[in-house]
Amino acid sequence: MSVQLWETFKEAIVLYTGLTPSTFFTLLALILAAYYVVLGFFGGQPERPRPRHTEEEEMPPVRPPVQLGEITAEELKAYDGTDTGKPLLMAIKGQIYDVSQSRMFYGPGGPYALFAGKDASRALAKMSFEEKDLTGDISGLGPFELDALQDWEYKFMSKYVKVGTVKSELPVTESESTAEPSETTSRDIDTASAVKPNEDGKSEIGAVKSEETPSNIDAEKENIDPGKEE
Secondary structure (H helix, E strand, O other), rough: OHHHHHHHHHHHHHHHHOOOOOHHHHHHHHHHHHHHHHHHHHHOOOOOOOHHHHHHOOOOOOOOOOEEEEEHHHHHHHHOOOOOOOOEEEEEEEEEEOOOHHHHHHHOOOOOOHHOOOOOHHHHOOOOOOOOHHHOOOOOOOOHHHHHHHHHHHHHHOOOOEEEOOOOOOOOHHHOOOHHHHHHHHHHHHHHHOOEEEOOOEEEHHHHHHHHHHHHHHHHHHHHOOOHHO
């Protein structure tokens, strides 16, 4: 039965293609080979889904925010995302926020990674990525830049948890450093004026004492007046 089917199949190949069975199968093999070659160049192999545990190892779990209180700008640099054991922090207008949930943006390799671990108020207001603008100093900004910074602050307040503030490091001004000496100087001037010498070259204090001395002597004389004893 199978032999009859094979013979019928060969006759159909010759009838419909005009080719011998051997030529037909050779041509069919070449077509299949060409198809797989083209598929290898353009299609590639389908990407296998990665196991779930591998993704979890690459992206550490987000820890609950920890309140830090007031820290310096130098201490804030330690929270730039390079140490996965610490939260990812960023500050705006002196307020520190935990942005660990957006590590793909602010973490190492992210588009805003240079803002992490810093107070980037000026850079956000100007939409600048220059090193000189990575500071919390917003003096000299225009109204449009201040509005842009305000929008960033509202976004952070609504999305992230505030965990602390950046300690202000304002320098001591000259007026503050010289305030106490000036008060001392004024007191010295008052003291000097109190002992200012008069025209006779004697101090006023001395004049007072000299005026009081004769009266005291007269009183003593009255007390020891011999006439009164009689």
